Amino acid sequence: MEDLHQHGGKLLEIAAQNNLKTEAIIDFSANINFLGPPAAITEAIANNLKQIKNYPEINSKGLKKLIAQKHQLEPEEVVVANGAAEMIYQLAKVLNPNKVMVMAPTFSEYELAAKSVGAQIEYFHLKAESDFKLDLKELEASLNKELDLLFLCNPNNPTAQLIKAAKLENLIKKAAQKEITVVIDEAFIDFLAQPKIYSVVNFLAKYDNLIVLKSMTKLFAIPALRLGYALTNRELGHKLENNRDPWSVNYFAQLAGEIIFKENKEIEKYIKKSKQKIARERKYLYQKLQQIKDLKVYQPTTNYIFIDLSASKYQAAKLRQKLAKSALLIRNCDSYHGLNENYIRVAVKSRKENNILLAKLNKLFN
Structure with missing residues (x-):
């Protein structure tokens, strides 16, 4: 049976195929902060292991209050989830749309969640000749009354294209x-130096048709814990909470979230350090990748880089296979609707890891 959920981070699969140990693999396929989780989180989990015998708090009420304070909202306008992906499916279930518009290419779970409730999908194709930039006027013109739901990812995954909030307001209004x-999925927005310029959170008070998704797993490097949330109006917030598993967010994810959102100098320091190091390594990796013959490297905005291989001798699957033999894992993007075998995505890692990838690519391409 075909695996519809094609994502990065498939360490066990690659290890088994190439007779490697998972810890030997450098994973460029998953867009996770290479610094790893903050010590405050790992220490808190280690110190609270005995809590495994107790149920987590229903609907993450304590964490909801902290998130609401952060965004100057009411707790009823926050829904905490077992990762942003859970909330995508929850939204599809509760909104039960007939017709959904998604970008092509973009994160595949929007389409899969919509299909899970029998919705019809309408694709808005981002064009390679325009470097996959979203034409907002064209998108606004394509909105029709048959549509119930529109998904946008900002910055977009995998292309990293980014749109300022001020430019998105007219779309939300129309x-x-x-x-x-x-x-609007802002899973990667917190990696930006100035996320407020791009985030639409401030529009929630003006538009009842707006839902903002946030992910904690990327910046704080806790994908195994699964933690995300939605910001929306009270009415939809209640519907989302009343039609779900009350314990979907585990105790340790709630604990991590409370550490992140409490006034905490250690977390502030971690965020600042992460942004600085990722920005430095992103610039370095981007410039070095541009020097490799036959690669078209798209301008990155967050912690991953999108690459077109079409002028090279490799297709994505072949390149992924060759790199996997050297214990390097990249994301083959041919499973994204609107992309083909010519596209890959690589995460920004540490200087040492980036140099290992660059050395191997230089050997393969030159």
């Missing part, structure tokens, strides 16, 4: 006039 709900 969608509201046509009674279309707009979900």
Whole structure:
């Protein structure tokens, strides 16, 4: 049976195929902060292992309050989830749309969640000749009354294209006039130096048709814990909470979230250090990749880099296979709707790890 959920981070699969130990693999396929989780989180988990015998707090009420304070919202306008992906499926279940628009290419779970409730999918194709930049005027013109739901990822995954919040407001407004709900996924926005310029959170008070998704797993390097949340209006917040598993977010994820959102100098320091180091390594990796013959490297904005291989001798699957033999894992992007075998994505890692990847690519391409 075909695995529809094609994502990065498939360490066990690659290890088994190439007779490697998982710890030997450098994973460029998953866009996770290479610094690893903050010590405050790992220490708190280690110190609270005995809590495994107790149920987590229903609906993460304590964490909801902290998140609401952070965004100057009410707790009823926050829904905490077992990763942002859970909330995508929860939204599809509760909103039960007939027709959903998704970008192509973008994160595949929007489409899969919509299909899981029998919705029809309408693709808005991002064009390679425009470097996959979203034409907002064209998108606004394509909104029709048949649509119930529109998903946008900002910055987009895997292309990393980014749109300022001020430019998105007209889209949200036009969608509201046509009674279309707009979900804007900001999973990678916190890696940016100035996320407030791009985040639409401040529009929540003006537009009831807006839902903002956030992920904690990327910046804080806790994908195994699964932690994300949605910001929306009270009415939808209640519907989302009343139609779900009350214990979907485990105790340790709640604990991590409370550490992240409490006033904490250690976390502030970690965020600042992460942004600085990732920005430095992103610039370095981007510039070095540009020097490799036959690669078209797209300008990165967050902690991953999108690459076109079409002028080279390799297709994505072949390159992934060759790198896997050297214990390097990249993301083959041919499973993204709107992309083919010519595209890959690599995460930004540490200088040492980036240099290992660069050395291997230089050997393969030169």
